[in-house]
Amino acid sequence: MAKFNKKKSGDLPAISTASLPDIVFMLLFFFMVATVMRDSTLMVQNTLPAADQVQKLDKKDRVIYIYAGKPSSRYVDTYGTQARIQLNDKFGSVEEVGAFVLAERAAKRQELQNVLTTALKVDSDTKMGIISDIKQELRKVNALKLNYTTRVGDYTQNFN
Amino acid sequence: MAKRKAPEVNAGSMADIAFLLLIFFLVTTTIETDSGINRKLPPMEDQIDPPIIREKNIFTVVVNKNNQLLVEESLTDIKDLRGLAVDFLDNGGGSGEEACDYCQGKRDPRSSDNPDKAIISLKNDRETEYKIYIAVQNELVAAYNELRNREFSRLNPNLGISYVEADLIYSDPRTSADDKASLKDKLDVVKQLYPQKLSEAEPSKVN
Numbered sequence: 001m002a003k004f005n006k007k008k009s010g011d012l013p014a015i016s017t018a019s020l021p022d023i024v025f026m027l028l029f030f031f032m033v034a035t036v037m038r039d040s041t042l043m044v045q046n047t048l049p050a051a052d053q054v055q056k057l058d059k060k061d062r063v064i065y066i067y068a069g070k071p072s073s074r075y076v077d078t079y080g081t082q083a084r085i086q087l088n089d090k091f092g093s094v095e096e097v098g099a100f101v102l103a104e105r106a107a108k109r110q111e112l113q114n115v116l117t118t119a120l121k122v123d124s125d126t127k128m129g130i131i132s133d134i135k136q137e138l139r140k141v142n143a144l145k146l147n148y149t150t151r152v153g154d155y156t157q158n159f160n
Numbered sequence: 161m162a163k164r165k166a167p168e169v170n171a172g173s174m175a176d177i178a179f180l181l182l183i184f185f186l187v188t189t190t191i192e193t194d195s196g197i198n199r200k201l202p203p204m205e206d207q208i209d210p211p212i213i214r215e216k217n218i219f220t221v222v223v224n225k226n227n228q229l230l231v232e233e234s235l236t237d238i239k240d241l242r243g244l245a246v247d248f249l250d251n252g253g254g255s256g257e258e259a260c261d262y263c264q265g266k267r268d269p270r271s272s273d274n275p276d277k278a279i280i281s282l283k284n285d286r287e288t289e290y291k292i293y294i295a296v297q298n299e300l301v302a303a304y305n306e307l308r309n310r311e312f313s314r315l316n317p318n319l320g321i322s323y324v325e326a327d328l329i330y331s332d333p334r335t336s337a338d339d340k341a342s343l344k345d346k347l348d349v350v351k352q353l354y355p356q357k358l359s360e361a362e363p364s365k366v367n
Binding site for chain 2: 015052058063139142143145146148159
């Protein structure tokens with residue numbers, strides 16, 4: 001009789017959870033590697049224009065970022081729909097760009113201070129006026145290396 | 161007779177599988193890097209005595225507030241801009257000391273003397289849209305790159321790469337110092353042949 005009982009009595013074997021930590025660590029590592037740290041939240045719309053004759057902007061510690069564009073939808077009530085400049089975490093005026101660049105430059109290591117690039121991340125629908133103003137300010141503080149950050153794509157995408 | 165349990169699944173190799181996946185993702189994921197068009201602004205000090213440049217050595221590009229393109233005084237479609245810029249830069253219409261022996265252009269006496277003298281002047285309105293400006297910049301850089309690619313493969317036929325590719329290798333931080341040094345010379349020669357002379361006027365306030 002024991003022969004017949006045997007089959008029914010078996011419990012479901014417990015699945016080993018010994019490898020769960022491995023899986024968790026794997027996910028952790030993956031996200032650690034894939035995540036790009038952004039030290040300021042975007043407060044402006046930022047659809048970059050497309051270009052294909054681009055050069056890479058390696059070495060993030062040598063770059064100063066300036067954002068510009070129309071304020072994002074949740075800031076429209078406060079700041080209107082005119083294109084604005086964003087410096088770090090707040091909106092800034094054109095006059096503040098020079099001081100901002102100098103402050104950022106002073107915060108960098110000595111040997112990097114002469115090789116800094118200013119990256120302009122500007123929304124594609126912005127008018128050139130504000131960008132020309134920024135460029136004039138950059139010239140005043142002698143920050144002459146400039147990068148117009150773009151998406152990689154055909155330039156004809158800019159016409160619609 | 162003792163109750164026999166179903167054999168437990170051996171989980172010892174689970175960690176190996178996990179690490180395999182981890183390494184796969186590590187290898188395939190690229191950290192997003194920004195890319196864009198590099199430009200250099202002119203320094204602030206005013207030139208007391210601006211050099212005299214002949215009209216035929218200037219290639220004027222104007223973008224108005226309606227995003228229309230005026231190249232050398234005539235309304236142009238942006239698709240033609242690259243070709244026109246290449247023709248202008250590569251014209252080589254000069255003679256004697258100003259002759260350009262590597263140019264393959266039409267040698268039209270009414271266009272530029274040589275690539276060293278040829279200047280592209282870009283002017284935009286304050287109301288021009290940024291994306292149009294970028295498209296124009298992109299096409300002008302493309303014109304320079306086209307000519308530089310041609311000269312680079314002519315001077316280094318056994319290298320098998322174009323100027324743009326060589327520049328990419330040169331600016332890659334993983335490239336060894338020896339490779340960089342040998343590439344730098346080759347790149348500089350080509351840069352000398354077609355120097356990027358792109359002048360931007362300050363935008364007009366009223367138009």
